[in-house]
Amino acid sequence: MTTAEELAALRAELDGIDEALYGLVRDRMRCIERVGAVKARAGMPVFQPGRADEVERRAAEHARAHGLDETFLVRLADLLMEEAIRVEEEIVAQAGASAGPQNSPPT
Numbered sequence: 326m327t328t329a330e331e332l333a334a335l336r337a338e339l340d341g342i343d344e345a346l347y348g349l350v351r352d353r354m355r356c357i358e359r360v361g362a363v364k365a366r367a368g369m370p371v372f373q374p375g376r377a378d379e380v381e382r383r384a385a386e387h388a389r390a391h392g393l394d395e396t397f398l399v400r401l402a403d404l405l406m407e408e409a410i411r412v413e414e415e416i417v418a419q420a421g422a423s424a425g426p427q428n429s430p431p432t
């Protein structure tokens with residue numbers, strides 16, 4: 326196999342892995358939408374610091390257990406949470422807007 330062929334095969338493998346990874350990100354975001362709907366219904370704040378710490382801790386633990394760089398995996402978890410919070414905020418805002426004036430305090 327030439328170097329070019331070897332690289333092409335590895336890059337095709339990477340493309341497949343990326344597709345699988347993006348599919349999991351999509352699944353995570355669908356789940357986040359459901360979390361956002363629950364929080365909107367319960368009037369809970371979107372950002373839950375205790376849970377965010379736990380997600381970071383689990384990422385660090387996974388990195389240590391599987392020989393990945395801890396800082397990298399925690400950054401990845403933070404990036405996923407950043408997007409999750411943006412989407413949840415949107416869902417909560419929409420739920421508030423569509424609830425209409427009956428949700429506002431009396432004037």
Ligand SMILES: C=C(O[C@@H]1C=C(C(=O)O)C=C[C@H]1O)C(=O)O
Nearest residue numbers: 360371372373376377380406409
């Ligand atoms: C998903 C949640 O909401 C936010 C997003 C998180 C995530 O993407 O894992 C974690 C903490 C939260 O602030 C949650 O509260 O569970």
